[in-house]
Amino acid sequence: MSLYESTPRLDLPSLPNFKQLSKTVWRVLGLNPGKFTLQGTNTYIVGSGKRKILIDCGDGQPDYLPLLMHSLKSIDPDAYISDILISHCHTDHCGGLKDILSSEINRPPLDTSSSFISSRQYQQQQFINIHKYPLDTDKGWYKVFWESLKELPDDTTFSDLKDNQVFTLRNEKDKDSPPLHIRVMHTPGHAKDHCAFYLEEEDILFTGDCILGHGSVAFEDLHDYMKSLQRMEKLQPARLFPGHGDVVEDSIQKIHQYIAARRVKENQILDILRQDVRVHWTPIELVEFMSSNGSHSSSSHSQSSRKREYSEPLAAVAVRNVGLHLIKLYFDGKVELTNLADYRKRHGKDLDPYHSENVYTIMNEKWRYIDTNEHNNSKL
Numbered sequence: 001m002s003l004y005e006s007t008p009r010l011d012l013p014s015l016p017n018f019k020q021l022s023k024t025v026w027r028v029l030g031l032n033p034g035k036f037t038l039q040g041t042n043t044y045i046v047g048s049g050k051r052k053i054l055i056d057c058g059d060g061q062p063d064y065l066p067l068l069m070h071s072l073k074s075i076d077p078d079a080y081i082s083d084i085l086i087s088h089c090h091t092d093h094c095g096g097l098k099d100i101l102s103s104e105i106n107r108p109p110l111d112t113s114s115s116f117i118s119s120r121q122y123q124q125q126q127f128i129n130i131h132k133y134p135l136d137t138d139k140g141w142y143k144v145f146w147e148s149l150k151e152l153p154d155d156t157t158f159s160d161l162k163d164n165q166v167f168t169l170r171n172e173k174d175k176d177s178p179p180l181h182i183r184v185m186h187t188p189g190h191a192k193d194h195c196a197f198y199l200e201e202e203d204i205l206f207t208g209d210c211i212l213g214h215g216s217v218a219f220e221d222l223h224d225y226m227k228s229l230q231r232m233e234k235l236q237p238a239r240l241f242p243g244h245g246d247v248v249e250d251s252i253q254k255i256h257q258y259i260a261a262r263r264v265k266e267n268q269i270l271d272i273l274r275q276d277v278r279v280h281w282t283p284i285e286l287v288e289f290m291s292s293n294g295s296h297s298s299s300s301h302s303q304s305s306r307k308r309e310y311s312e313p314l315a316a317v318a319v320r321n322v323g324l325h326l327i328k329l330y331f332d333g334k335v336e337l338t339n340l341a342d343y344r345k346r347h348g349k350d351l352d353p354y355h356s357e358n359v360y361t362i363m364n365e366k367w368r369y370i371d372t373n374e375h376n377n378s379k380l
C-alpha cells in the first residue's frame with residue numbers, strides 16, 4: 001500500500017502519462033498525484049539504443065507497471081531496462097520496485113529458450129541492476145523507508161551509487177552514434193541518500209526531489225541542502241527534469257530562486273529574533289507570526305506559552321522547515337535554544353536538539369538570537 005494519497009492536483013498543469021522529452025529521454029508518470037507528489041512521481045526512461053536506464057519507479061500504483069511496459073515498447077519493441085537508478089529512499093521513488101522485479105520487464109532481452117537456466121530460475125532471477133546510494137538503515141526515518149523495501153524478494157541485490165560514478169549507454173543499433181553518459185551527483189539535504197543524475201550529452205539534470213517543477217521542497221538538513229543546490233548552480237545545466245512536476249527550461253533561474261527562497265526565509269527568521277533579543281520564539285510561533293505577515297507585535301505574540309500541534313500537513317511542513325532553519329542558524333553561530341538544561345531534563349541528556357533528525361522535539365522550544373556584542377562582553 002502506498003504511504004501517499006492519490007489525489008489529482010487541479011491547481012497544476014496536467015502532464016500526459018507518457019511523453020518524450022528529449023532525443024533520449026521519456027517521462028512516465030508514477031500515477032500517484034497528491035499534495036506532496038504534485039502530478040505524481042516522474043520516472044524517466046533514458047537511452048538511445050535498445051538498452052534503457054530507468055530513473056526512479058514511482059510508489060507502486062497498480063496501473064504504473066502496465067503503463068511503463070507499454071511506454072517502453074512504444075519507444076522500441078526491443079527496448080529493455082538494464083538498470084534502475086533510485087534518486088532516494090522515499091517510497092514515492094522506489095515503491096514500484098517490487099512490481100517491476102516480479103514482472104516481465106525483469107527478464108533478459110535475449111532468447112532464453114536455448115539457455116541452460118531452468119524456467120524457475122529464470123522467473124526468480126534479478127536481471128535488472130538496481131542502484132541506490134548506501135544508507136545506514138538502522139536509524140530514524142530510514143528504518144521506516146527500508147521496511148517498505150522489505151516486501152522485495154530476500155535475494156534482491158542493490159548496487160551502491162557513488163558520487164561522480166558514470167553510467168555509459170551505447171546504441172547497439174547505430175554503432176556510429178556516440179555513447180550517452182549519466183553522471184551520479186550525491187546531493188543530500190532532501191534526504192541523506194539523495195542523488196541527482198546528469199545526462200552529459202543533453203546537458204539535462206535529473207534533480208530528484210532537490211528541485212521540483214512547481215513549488216518548494218521539504219528538506220531534512222538545510223546545511224546539506226544548500227550545498228547541493230550550490231553544486232547544481234555550479235553545473236549550470238540547460239534543463240532540469242525534476243522528480244515531480246514539469247520540465248524546468250529556465251534552469252539557472254530556478255536554481256537561483258530556490259537558493260534565494262531559503263536565504264529570504266533565513267533573514268526573515270533572524271529579523272524577527274533580532275527585533276527584541278529579550279523575546280524568545282518557538283518554531284510554531286515563528287510560523288504563525290510570519291503567516292500573519294508580522295501583524296502582531298513580536299513581544300505580545302511571544303509572551304504566549306500556548307503549545308500547539310499542527311495536524312494540517314502543509315503547516316506542519318512549514319513549522320519543520322523553520323525548525324531546520326534554526327538548526328542551521330545555530331551552526332552559523334546566530335541562534336540557540338533558550339533553555340538547554342530544561343530541554344535535556346525533559347528529553348534526556350543524550351538527545352541533541354541541534355541534530356536535524358530531532359527537529360520534531362524543538363517545535364515548542366524557545367529560541368533566541370545570539371547577540372554577539374553581548375556575548376563578547378560577557379566573556380570579558
Ligand SMILES: [Zn+2]
Pocket residue numbers: 037041090092093209243244
Ligand atoms: Zn518525491
